[in-house]
Amino acid sequence: MTDDQPDTAGDLAIREPPRVLVPIEVLEGQTIPQSLVAFLAPAELILLGYHVIPEQTPTEQASMQFEDRVRAAVDDIAASFAEAHSDVEERVAFTHDREQTLDRVADEIDATAVLLPNPTGEIDDILVPLRDVVDVDRLADLVSTLVDGEDKRVTLWDLTGDENTALLDQSEQTLRDRGLADEQIRTESDDVEFPTRAIVDRSDDFDVIVMGEGEQTLLTTVLGDTSERIADGAVAPVLVVRRERSEDGDDEDS
Amino acid sequence: MAESDQTNRAGESPSTVASPTAVDEETTVTEEGSELERSIGLVGGLSVGIGTMIGAGIFVFPGIAAGQAGPAAAGSFAIGAVVALLVALPASELATAMPKSGGGYYFVSRALGALPGAVVGISVWLGLVFATAFYLVGFGSYAAAVLAEAGIDLGGAGVVVPLGLVFGAFLTGLNLFGTENAAKLQNYVVGLLLTILVLFLGYGGLDAVGIFGQPSAPESFLPFGPMPVFTTAALVFTSYLGFAQVATIAGDIKEPGRNLPLAMVGSVLIVGVLYVVTIFVATSAFGSERLTAFGETAMVEVARSFFGVPGAVLILVAGLLATISSANASILSTSRAVFAVSKDAIIPKYASRMNLKYGTPHVALAMAGGPVLVLTASGEVQVLAEVASFLHLVMYGLICVALLVIRRDEPEWYDPEFRVPAAPVVAGVGAIASFGMIAFMQPLSRRVGAAIMIASGVWYKYYASDVSLKGVL
Numbered sequence: 001m002t003d004d005q006p007d008t009a010g011d012l013a014i015r016e017p018p019r020v021l022v023p024i025e026v027l028e029g030q031t032i033p034q035s036l037v038a039f040l041a042p043a044e045l046i047l048l049g050y051h052v053i054p055e056q057t058p059t060e061q062a063s064m065q066f067e068d069r070v071r072a073a074v075d076d077i078a079a080s081f082a083e084a085h086s087d088v089e090e091r092v093a094f095t096h097d098r099e100q101t102l103d104r105v106a107d108e109i110d111a112t113a114v115l116l117p118n119p120t121g122e123i124d125d126i127l128v129p130l131r132d133v134v135d136v137d138r139l140a141d142l143v144s145t146l147v148d149g150e151d152k153r154v155t156l157w158d159l160t161g162d163e164n165t166a167l168l169d170q171s172e173q174t175l176r177d178r179g180l181a182d183e184q185i186r187t188e189s190d191d192v193e194f195p196t197r198a199i200v201d202r203s204d205d206f207d208v209i210v211m212g213e214g215e216q217t218l219l220t221t222v223l224g225d226t227s228e229r230i231a232d233g234a235v236a237p238v239l240v241v242r243r244e245r246s247e248d249g250d251d252e253d254s
Numbered sequence: 255m256a257e258s259d260q261t262n263r264a265g266e267s268p269s270t271v272a273s274p275t276a277v278d279e280e281t282t283v284t285e286e287g288s289e290l291e292r293s294i295g296l297v298g299g300l301s302v303g304i305g306t307m308i309g310a311g312i313f314v315f316p317g318i319a320a321g322q323a324g325p326a327a328a329g330s331f332a333i334g335a336v337v338a339l340l341v342a343l344p345a346s347e348l349a350t351a352m353p354k355s356g357g358g359y360y361f362v363s364r365a366l367g368a369l370p371g372a373v374v375g376i377s378v379w380l381g382l383v384f385a386t387a388f389y390l391v392g393f394g395s396y397a398a399a400v401l402a403e404a405g406i407d408l409g410g411a412g413v414v415v416p417l418g419l420v421f422g423a424f425l426t427g428l429n430l431f432g433t434e435n436a437a438k439l440q441n442y443v444v445g446l447l448l449t450i451l452v453l454f455l456g457y458g459g460l461d462a463v464g465i466f467g468q469p470s471a472p473e474s475f476l477p478f479g480p481m482p483v484f485t486t487a488a489l490v491f492t493s494y495l496g497f498a499q500v501a502t503i504a505g506d507i508k509e510p511g512r513n514l515p516l517a518m519v520g521s522v523l524i525v526g527v528l529y530v531v532t533i534f535v536a537t538s539a540f541g542s543e544r545l546t547a548f549g550e551t552a553m554v555e556v557a558r559s560f561f562g563v564p565g566a567v568l569i570l571v572a573g574l575l576a577t578i579s580s581a582n583a584s585i586l587s588t589s590r591a592v593f594a595v596s597k598d599a600i601i602p603k604y605a606s607r608m609n610l611k612y613g614t615p616h617v618a619l620a621m622a623g624g625p626v627l628v629l630t631a632s633g634e635v636q637v638l639a640e641v642a643s644f645l646h647l648v649m650y651g652l653i654c655v656a657l658l659v660i661r662r663d664e665p666e667w668y669d670p671e672f673r674v675p676a677a678p679v680v681a682g683v684g685a686i687a688s689f690g691m692i693a694f695m696q697p698l699s700r701r702v703g704a705a706i707m708i709a710s711g712v713w714y715k716y717y718a719s720d721v722s723l724k725g726v727l
Contacts (some may be wrong), residue, residue: 052613053608053613054432054612054613054614055293055506056429056432056586056589056614056615056619057608057613057614057615058355058503058505058506058590058593058615059282059290059291059505059506060271060272060282060290060354060355060505060593060597061355061593061597061606061608061615062608062613063271063272063284063288063290064269064271064597064606065606065607065608066608067284067286067288070288071286071288091289092286092287092288092289093281093288093289093290093291094288094289094290094291095290095291095293096291096293096506097291097293100291100293101289101291104280104281104291105289
């Protein structure tokens with residue numbers, strides 16, 4: 001997929017326009033709020049309708065019975081995106097393992113970010129928790145690409161527990177460089193014991209959370225990805241910015 | 255290609271969900287373009303194969319087999335392993351060319367046509383039902399032994415069948431309503447079992463050759479002559495049915511070209527070695543007569559003779575886990591076997607309906623669990639085992655024939671990633687060995703098996719004789 005490489009001409013650390021994977025468990029009645037669709041207007045959307053089945057059921061058997069319904073539901077959702085996105089790519093998957101499918105499709109399409117949907121209203125307040133130094137550039141670049149109006153406010157929240165504010169300063173500077181006004185940016189830093197829970201607790205004050213994917217650790221292998229756990233607990237949708245992948249699809253830092 | 259007038263009595267025709275050529279390492283792509291995720295890796299595939307097989311060969315058969323063939327029962331298990339390998343290789347090639355749910359039924363129906371396909375498909379459904387019932391009786395024996403060890407008296411030998419029945423119903427229910435993924439659990443159970451067995455057999459094997467004590471040579475190798483070695487091989491072949499179950503989940507295996515052959519051949523090799531060593535250890539600890547008297551739980555007494563009560567308890571627990579994992583894996587395979595024939599309109603399509611709330615194939619699971627309970631109630635370990643083997647061996651023989659037929663005139667779509675070396679020889683000997691093994695079974699088992707096959711053929715003629723599947727993808 002040579003045409004999917006990030007366009008570095010605009011000196012962004014992400015591809016331009018960004019590509020966002022929108023996974024929806026359609027038969028569970030999951031939907032995407034229109035305000036979120038509008039917020040994502042600067043990005044290309046890939047809509048993945050998926051259906052998770054227990055392992056005692058062959059995927060083939062599930063597709064025999066449900067394929068038409070899933071495809072129809074995905075078509076409907078894509079049609080409802082038409083105002084903001086004229087050309088949404090649609091994909092349908094049947095799986096025993098949701099995370100495996102999301103990871104695979106995100107790799108295949110070289111997604112900049114994956115949306116973990118939750119209900120939300122008008123999008124004005126954006127929370128950007130900073131947890132580690134990985135790919136802060138990509139995070140800031142995606143936020144600045146999506147925040148195109150004067151009316152949206154971004155809260156950068158440093159949760160590294162580090163006295164050094166370089167990370168925060170760098171992110172703030174990137175947002176300014178990309179055209180955000182000073183009054184749109186707020187910075188905070190806290191040293192909390194459980195960042196995941198702290199983010200979940202603040203989620204109802206914001207309309208969307210944009211965060212980095214984080215690193216794979218033993219803990220995330222046992223408990224599941226941090227972003228997934230936040231999306232499960234949070235009131236707001238979570239947009240997870242993926243790490244930079246090398247050309248063969250592997251993580252660069254592994 | 256399927257004509258639209260090829261319908262069964264209910265007017266249903268075979269469904270093509272995805273062509274076997276639309277397969278890559280991680281997904282199958284359906285005709286409409288949906289992706290079917292493959293989520294089982296090599297470890298998962300091996301664990302299905304080993305988990306299905308190990309319960310029977312180590313925890314149920316040693317006492318019975320030694321009683322029939324003496325220490326030469328080790329040879330019976332070795333014969334079984336060779337026959338299983340001769341079939342596992344052709345099955346692997348066919349599975350990499352057609353990595354779809356349905357396994358042996360799919361290969362036979364596509365290579366040889368709908369009638370042999372229907373006979374194999376329906377027979378294997380019932381063959382798996384017999385196998386599951388056999389594992390459940392084995393489970394009942396272990397559960398009863400656990401109760402006895404714990405000093406709980408429920409009235410002697412009469413509890414084996416009721417315990418098997420209760421657990422059979424429980425497993426069926428679990429699969430109907432359980433949506434928690436248990437595959438990882440199965441991997442750990444199989445890993446734990448292998449660890450226990452390697453430690454136990456390692457110590458027992460060293461002891462038997464005289465490292466720790468006096469070398470024991472309690473009796474002659476062939477106390478009953480050579481013939482029982484073959485009849486016993488036919489009986490214990492049930493311990494090798496699991497590798498074909500790997501083919502039934504081929505549609506879920508990642509990198510099928512690599513993982514299917516490795517999982518099928520690897521699981522046969524691993525359990526084959528364990529079985530032979532088990533018999534060696536068991537017959538060096540006790541004479542054949544003692545082992546026979548211990549019956550299905552003979553290994554518990556063998557462990558007791560080496561390690562006292564802790565050894566006995568460990569093997570009891572292992573036996574429970576092993577028979578549970580065998581029974582559960584077989585119930586799942588049965589439901590897939592039902593789906594495979596139902597998808598092709600050989601039996602009513604209704605059988606492949608899924609439960610909306612749980613997403614489970616409730617009709618197929620009921621068609622597995624229901625008959626299993628009826629057969630478990632019979633409590634006839636040897637007949638259950640032999641009929642299961644009979645019905646599988648017919649399929650194995652036909653899988654070999656299918657490979658010969660396909661190789662002779664390869665269809666355009668046929669592009670297996672794994673090719674059997676010297677295929678005509680391997681598949682030819684495999685077919686003869688599979689059919690030949692049937693000759694050594696008890697007359698009753700052969701009659702029951704043959705009756706089921708004839709009934710399957712009659713059903714096809716009655717219900718689905720217009721359906722033709724040869725070369726249909």
